[in-house]
Amino acid sequence: MALTAFGKAVRKARVDIGQTLLSMAAELDTTASFLSAMETGRKKISAQWVGKIGKFFEEKGHPIADLGQLAAVSNEAVPVDGLPLQQQMLVAGFAKSSFTAEELKQIAQLLEKINKRKKE
Template structure:
């Protein structure tokens, strides 16, 4: 599944007429890695973001858009529960297992709770 970051990266490449392999070599990553990032299979690193912004000489506005896209495109989320009590670990596990089953209303309710 292509992520928002992947879409932005592909658009940058297409707009600048740059092929994946050329960009990969120029910024010091493999083509396979960049392809995996674009497709949401690999983690987006700060180093990658920096090198992409330098390679394309992005404006501050575009840099912020790219950074936000990276934040909105996690491959996975790790949560350290080592200092949590049993019921907190159970809650996180249950949420992770059921997140795909939540309705839009349920998601809205969760956001409301989290934003208090």
């Protein structure tokens, strides 16, 4: 089975730090088959597992950018629970829009710019 976006990022990070699926599973107190199922999309990736996997790579000095977003894409679901109604409406409206590739690129650049300013 093909890797999801989440799976590709996790596998690359694992290889980069010299970890096998089995060694990573042992450190996370789970099975290699469970981790593999998340990488290939056979299992949904919970927020708890995003946190555990994210922490695992951070502790190894190799954080994975946008891990939560990659999990949402791989799960084919973007959680809106806990978001204000305005943000929920924006997510729903965005999901049903028909933007061109160029328009999506511009929106992504705008969001990146806004997020960068917030961190300053």
